Amino acid sequence: MTDVRKTAGRRGEELAAEHFERLGFEVLARNHRTRFGELDLVAYDGHTLVFAEVKTRRSGARDPWENLHDVKQSKVRRMAISWLTEGADRPYGANLRFDGVAVLLDAHDELIRLDHLEAAF
Template identity: 55%
Template sequence: MSSDPRHHLGRIGENLAVEHLERRGFVVLDRNYRTRWGELDVVACDDERIVFCEVKTRRLGSSAPLEGLREPQRRRLRRMAVSWLQAKPRRTYVPELRFDAVGVTIDATGQLVALEHLEGAF
């Protein structure tokens, strides 16, 4: 595990996002799935969809978490999703694929301040 504080912050945000998704009835299929284009934060599913979820975590007082989700990153996330789908041919069939974004804001002690879940963010 990296000692970089940004990785620690990101891990906290991803854990909170996963807890949120599970409360909403999703089952996590993968976390931190590596592709040649980067890493998918969370891949989850319910009975109707597979969700590729990008998680952005920020400390309270900095920029809004989802401000950093620009079109080049969205294109990269779509490529990573295709890579994941190709690597998982035995996955359960669901009629919908969706790209969500979860923005997590935490305070200096690591406590959740806000969590914003944008379904179908792109």
């Protein structure tokens, strides 16, 4: 992955984390590595545990939702199971949800648009 893509990805995840915090969630994990890959965000509001997949694009690029296909969804589910089972200090959430966050940035990595789809998969 190029540095430009990494920078945009990190910026998108930062904006998504701030978005969840504004909604009253505590971000428990960012870029958590599992043997299946990397979870973008894990957030918790005391009732709901959210695993969020963040897709960041620059203006004029493809639709960010294109890469949230069945294979990616399955991979995120496996990573979530890994996150839940590898630590004893994981919170109990009455609800578990998989969200998608699409972030669109301009050429200077400034936010143009953020779309949050709850229970995306």
